[in-house]
Amino acid sequence: MDLTGRRVWVVGASSGIGAALARELCLRGAQVAVSARRADALKEVAGEWMTAVPCDITDADEVRQAAGVVAAELGGIDIAVLSAGYWKQMGDEFDVESFDQHLAVNLSGMANCLGELIPRMKKQRAGMIVGISSVAGYRGLPGSEAYGATKAAQINLLEALRVRLRPDGIDVLTVCPGFVETEMTSDNTFPMPFIVSAEQAGRAIADGIERQSARIVFPWQMSLLMRISRLVPDRLWALALTPRS
Template structure:
């Protein structure tokens, strides 16, 4: 039997993409699932009478607190909360768009802050629970065009790592998920090459497998994980030169 069977899981950012596929896979593995995002109709379709749909906007702190209470009433205090809400837009550094940058911070980072504020204190009080943050391998190194997105993803990785240490020994586990390219609405508009791209259901299985194995960090697919882990070790100038070569034909 799956270690996820019977667990109460709240997936935030589950109206499409990785979050939606993950919610479906969690149901298959026997979890009790509640899902959230802004698009209520789409959430209802994903829920398909097998999950509870609780619409929310992660940038709205009051809505997040209210949704956390509603979810606890529907599935019980969540054993796991997954933050998969996120936005990605390519930034043109030559025409710096402050609003685009702020949108990334508001959803990817301040949204995470809003959710942590709602779910972490009760988990610590119970001395039980897990928090799963979906970041990205894009947070490992700077990528041209991803100045806004990558900054939030690097911040998420750092935040989750710090949090794992801060709550150690108090019954609460923190898991960092770093996907490579996954076919979703988020990547649908990308015109640049996306090596090793996988389907959302493959991503969902990789995340569930990692959770079942008690991993602190889940990075996939394997070739991208290896590539980006090695990339992390490269000196700054070498990385910049290599990436200039790779990105020149598609940049801006």
């Protein structure tokens, strides 16, 4: 797919992967609108080249309004990238409040965006939805109970939609990054193997969009590792990841 002139809405673009991808898409000739809650950070990312439309995706009304503004400013939405996300490591105690916050942003927030985008794209009989999940959704990881559960759910949700929306001319891409250097990972104290920069992530996702890959996984080392991890039997997985005392 040639990105020149494509009208793209990147949600979750005030920092990190979303911001880097928005810049990359601009460089490749797309017309880009960016959304997130922090209006100042968003403005800085947008500069003179993008349209900034602040919005909290946990609020369905705000998402509806923002989608309307973006569609009006760009003249329609060809591609929507859903990158907004929340991560907090689960401590020793199971934290229900934190679990709910992951659900609200990563899952209900994504659903709010989909609820606006799908009818619009169905009307156009064309469109592309790019959901940013994570390799953390591939297997259960201690500390990632809430985050991983929502990322696994996103993978499943996006896969189901890819089938359902095909007859409407709407394509659905699932992005599963490994570790990326962003605000989200800046406080992590555990090792983050094969970590890449947000700019590298932005380029990998833009390449995947151009190729129209159903699943975009990077870096390749993490992709390979997680593919192998899915073959490990459940008991062996638990044994391997149990901390030694």
